[in-house]
Amino acid sequence: MLPFARRQAYVSRVKEFFREQYSLDLQVALNTHVIHAEALSEVPKDLFYAPQGAGLSYVAASFGTGISTLKKPLNTGIISFDNSMGTIELQSGCTLGQVYDFLVASDWMLPIQPGHPAVTIGGCIAVDVHGKNQFKEGLFSSSVRSIQLFHPSYGELTCSNQENSEVFDLTMGGLGLTGFILSAAIQLIKKPGLSVTVENIQVKNLIETYQIMSRLKNEKSLLYSWNDCSHSAATGRGYIISGQYQPDQVSQKPLAVATLRPQSLPFALFNSLTTPAINFAYYLLNTKLKTKGVQSLFDFTFPVHNKVFYFSWYGPKGFIERQILIPESVMNKYLDEFRGLIQRHRPTIVLTTLKSFKGSSKFLRFTGDGFCLSLDLPANNQDHKFHFDLDNLNLKYNAIDNFVKDSRVNSNQIKSTYSDYNNFKRLLFQFDKRRIFRSHLSHRLDLDSKD
16 A cells, blocks of 8 residues: 555646556566646645656666656657757657657757657656667767756756756766656757668677677777577677668658557567577578668667567566676676576576677766677576676676666665765755655665665
């Protein structure tokens, strides 16, 4: 039972109800209190809140026990667009797909975009997302010029590098813990092309993948890999997706796309028997039959939009996604020991990818110089020892886990690997002593209690 009573005194512009919510990886499911508020200034000031955009986070970042999920209906518009300067001001509930559709006839685009068009601008800011080539593009925050932020204790704040700069900095990748982002002004970039020429470069294993990507990362517009680690004999064979923008026009996709929350199958299609066979077929398709091609800008920007069935194949128990940022100086040693873990534990790894990263770590942002290793696995008890040993491998080589992707990661792991954790928490309490904005995720990371 949630620890607050129904409040009959709400004005008509604030509506409340209870709803079951679950993380996209299906590892957290809770019956939660939800408030829809047209005017945020009218919400009660004695509750705890979790801001929510599309509600598509892999982990439980926008709801929690004893916390009211706060949504602002109709906060999805485009406020202004300056075609000469390439700047756009958007309400935080505006989705990447809406922005793409609005800019499709212009010369401009958002510089950093994750893989599905249903993600909102507010969500991109709250977790400071990366795109297809973080090494060249950086994080989403690099394009944000200012935001309008609501907090019950302060009202509406304008935040930028010049005004309320410390709050602005805390909000970039701040997990929605500084308040409700109302809108954002963003600097766009010129479209480098209207289509993308894609080439698949076949690789034998993860170490060869890393070595080739190290050579190509400065010259290619887009670069990431697909590798098969589904069984010990595969050792990471796969292909590198190398892309270059082209000026020619390829037909643009309509805005209507599949939801990112498909109905899961009643059973897991991915298991230790089927996954190697599925991956082998996918490997042959992309290294023998389909090695080159041209994709529309939409298809390359949003590769998940027509593959959401993938999530349903994990069945009712869901999945575990791990994103691990490994320092480049230890890549060969790390990957060699990672291969040993696969051979020893034989985990059911469905998807493995590598991306090159560059940047300076601050607060709890997932960035740094190195390579990001991503893994998708079915959620099961059999792979528990593999995850445990992988956690220890990360500690050994100072690799960091992306906690906004992985519901397993606890506060001890984050405190050990994110050097600016204590500073982020200190400044957060300095801004908001009550810590009004919180979530299941912030509780898991021990960000809600001062001690």
